[in-house]
Amino acid sequence: MPFLLKTEPNKYSYDDLLRDGETTWDGIANNQALLYLRGMTKGEKLVIYHSNIGKAAIGTAKVVSVDPSDPKSPVVRIQPVKRLKREKSLADIRAAAVFHDSIMFRQFRLSVVPITQEQYDWLTLA
DSSP: OOEEEEEOTTTSOHHHHHHHSOEEEOOOOOHHHHHHHHTOOTTOEEEEEEOSSSOEEEEEEEEEEEEOSSTTSOEEEEEEEEEEEEEEEHHHHHHOGGGTTOHHHHSTTOSEEEOOHHHHHHHHOO
C-alpha cells in the first residue's frame, strides 16, 4: 500500500531528502499515524507532500527499512526516488475524484496517510 507523508518544508523538505539520500522518518506523535508508520514494509511507495508552505505533493520516495520494535517511535528509513514532473497542489488533490473519500480529507492532521494505488498513480503521473 502506498502512503503520503506530510512534511513542513521549512523543517525538512523534499530537497533535503534528495540532498541526504536517505533519512529516518520520525517526529510522529499521532497514534493513528504511528500505526501506519509501524505497518510499512520495505519497498513501499511513498509520496512526499509539503504541508503548511506550498501545500503540494512534491516527489516520490520508498521505504528502505522498518524497525517497529519501539511502538512509540518506529524507525522507518526512506530514500527519495524522483521529483514529480508536475507538483500536485492541495486544490488539485481536493478536486480529483479519486480522492473523494480519502482519509486525507477526513483526518486532515494525519502526517502519514495511506493512499490507494489509483491515488498514487494520479499523484505521480504528469
